[in-house]
Amino acid sequence: MKTIFLVDDDEMIQQMATFLLTQSGEFSVIPIKQGNLVLKLAKHNPPNAFLLDYVLEDMNGMEILLQLKSEETLKHIPVIFLTAKDDETHQKEFIRQGAVGVIPKPFDPMTFVDTVKQLLH
Amino acid sequence: MNDLKSWYRSNLVSRIDALENAKKNLNTNPEETIDSIRRIAHSLRGSGATYGFPEISEAAAKVEEADNEAIPDTLEHFLHTLTAIAGEKSDKNNVLIIEDDVDICHLLQLTLSSQNNYHVHLAYTAQEANQYLADNSVDLILLDMVLPDMDGRNLILLFRENPTTAMVPIIVLSARGGKQIQSECLALGADAYYIKPFDPKTVASAAKAQLDRAKQFSRFSQRDPLTQLPNRAAFREMMEKQTAKMQATSHPSALALLDLDYMESLNDQFGQAKGDKIIKTTAALIQENLPDYTYAARWKGASFAVYFPRKTEHQAAEIITGLKDSLRTVPFEFLPDPSLKISFSAGVIEMLNPIPFDELTAKAEETLYLAKSAGRNCVLTSSASFSPLKKQLLLADDDPLTASIIQHRLTREGFEVIHAQDGQEALDIAKNQSFSLAILDVKMPVIDGFQLLKELRQMTAFRKTPIIMLTSLGEEKDIVRGFSLGANDYMQKPFSPIELLARIHRVLKS
Numbered sequence: 001m002k003t004i005f006l007v008d009d010d011e012m013i014q015q016m017a018t019f020l021l022t023q024s025g026e027f028s029v030i031p032i033k034q035g036n037l038v039l040k041l042a043k044h045n046p047p048n049a050f051l052l053d054y055v056l057e058d059m060n061g062m063e064i065l066l067q068l069k070s071e072e073t074l075k076h077i078p079v080i081f082l083t084a085k086d087d088e089t090h091q092k093e094f095i096r097q098g099a100v101g102v103i104p105k106p107f108d109p110m111t112f113v114d115t116v117k118q119l120l121h
Numbered sequence: 122m123n124d125l126k127s128w129y130r131s132n133l134v135s136r137i138d139a140l141e142n143a144k145k146n147l148n149t150n151p152e153e154t155i156d157s158i159r160r161i162a163h164s165l166r167g168s169g170a171t172y173g174f175p176e177i178s179e180a181a182a183k184v185e186e187a188d189n190e191a192i193p194d195t196l197e198h199f200l201h202t203l204t205a206i207a208g209e210k211s212d213k214n215n216v217l218i219i220e221d222d223v224d225i226c227h228l229l230q231l232t233l234s235s236q237n238n239y240h241v242h243l244a245y246t247a248q249e250a251n252q253y254l255a256d257n258s259v260d261l262i263l264l265d266m267v268l269p270d271m272d273g274r275n276l277i278l279l280f281r282e283n284p285t286t287a288m289v290p291i292i293v294l295s296a297r298g299g300k301q302i303q304s305e306c307l308a309l310g311a312d313a314y315y316i317k318p319f320d321p322k323t324v325a326s327a328a329k330a331q332l333d334r335a336k337q338f339s340r341f342s343q344r345d346p347l348t349q350l351p352n353r354a355a356f357r358e359m360m361e362k363q364t365a366k367m368q369a370t371s372h373p374s375a376l377a378l379l380d381l382d383y384m385e386s387l388n389d390q391f392g393q394a395k396g397d398k399i400i401k402t403t404a405a406l407i408q409e410n411l412p413d414y415t416y417a418a419r420w421k422g423a424s425f426a427v428y429f430p431r432k433t434e435h436q437a438a439e440i441i442t443g444l445k446d447s448l449r450t451v452p453f454e455f456l457p458d459p460s461l462k463i464s465f466s467a468g469v470i471e472m473l474n475p476i477p478f479d480e481l482t483a484k485a486e487e488t489l490y491l492a493k494s495a496g497r498n499c500v501l502t503s504s505a506s507f508s509p510l511k512k513q514l515l516l517a518d519d520d521p522l523t524a525s526i527i528q529h530r531l532t533r534e535g536f537e538v539i540h541a542q543d544g545q546e547a548l549d550i551a552k553n554q555s556f557s558l559a560i561l562d563v564k565m566p567v568i569d570g571f572q573l574l575k576e577l578r579q580m581t582a583f584r585k586t587p588i589i590m591l592t593s594l595g596e597e598k599d600i601v602r603g604f605s606l607g608a609n610d611y612m613q614k615p616f617s618p619i620e621l622l623a624r625i626h627r628v629l630k631s
Contacts, residue, residue: 012172013171015125016129016171106171107171108170112171
């Protein structure tokens, strides 16, 4: 069972993604709404992957990504962006900074879990 | 999944409230409000399609990407989309199974429930079924032919007579395979018939097909079959929702009624079928050429109604005029002469305050009527039709009977009749107001018609105004006197209203 930090301040996205991931039986999900908590929680209890939204209230997903990539103990953990900012410029920048992939919002619930699995493989 | 979907839908309510609130603050605090509107839109854009509502994501994207000026229109559309979805009833279908064989009941229940989107309710007798139906609405009925307390055929009849179940699809399950019973059931109003032992999967897919068809049907009853535009009832519903929301906004909106010109003679000449094609072509043209967030419907026969939120009547009239001009360039290939020019007339009105629907449309019909009488192929706004076209008429007559006849008749003809009961009153009124026409009785106390005529002719405003004198029969010298003082015409009492009208039209034209 893999643990995923799901970082998104949108309750509706949280609910759907958590439901889909847990139902697959392969993931347990820790939902996080505040960007500034991600690093603290991860240091304490490193997950197997991060799902990051770009637009958060207190900070943006890129800032979190950079934080994670500069931590020796966390920088190898795969990060997937889950975001409406799926234009090419943003996508390239996410990948360049070390994300393994981008799932555009709104995502398709039928393929969501498979996409996550593929990206984490 | 379905639970999540209804959870999502119930969550939309708070988003709608927040957006409605923001809408009210748009004028007082635009920058901050637009920011928060965009934030909500961004969030729903990212989740709508995920939950199976791509239209939410689409409408939200339009809001998020709109210029500040376009926010109100896109927001209106967005709210409309959200409200429609939040208001939908649960998409689980309520299925009632009426069957006294417990095994079959449970087999059907299992098969249907495994498809997730059914609420299945069981009734073992007709009485139970009726009790359930008294308090619950159902989307589909599965009915056994033989019940302990009633013949299934009688039950079909009862269901079809009851308005709440009249349209509900009924699938009959029967141990008896006779063709005669089958056709009897179908004639009574059942929709499908299966013979036991049946394959539960077949029945389940029949159930789905019946439900899909029923949904389709209720959607189409809102549409006009010929033009595929919303029908009059749907238009009314939409307008009533709009006017209910109006108080919050101070923006005008406009309503236009369009009617194809000479449709009767086109029908006579080319036949009803080609006439219908003309209507259909026009409907398509309207739909293609109207701006976003405009609502068109088939009003009746060859007329259409169009609602323009946040447009003045002049803006709406401009759009309609554009439509009229493009219609005249459309080739009607199915007519013997495709270059025949088809035109319509339209009346456009504006509303600033919520007005009851019937009042609103009556006003629009009136304006349309004026556009028609102005020679057709004409778009008229209510302000243009009511001020310059409505002719004001000064009537000076001390005889209340004559006065009321004239007033009644001329008001019907579109005149605004100002009645003065004697010469003095007429003079006072004339000092403050100009008229397109005056009708003066000769015999009045104090200031008689002749003196009034003389004084009016000395006033700049009345120098050229047509004046008709009302004289009594046999007083020929009065006629001569009237003309010499500057009257344009005369009428002898008692007169026929038709003759009066004819004379009025003549003096107004010259």
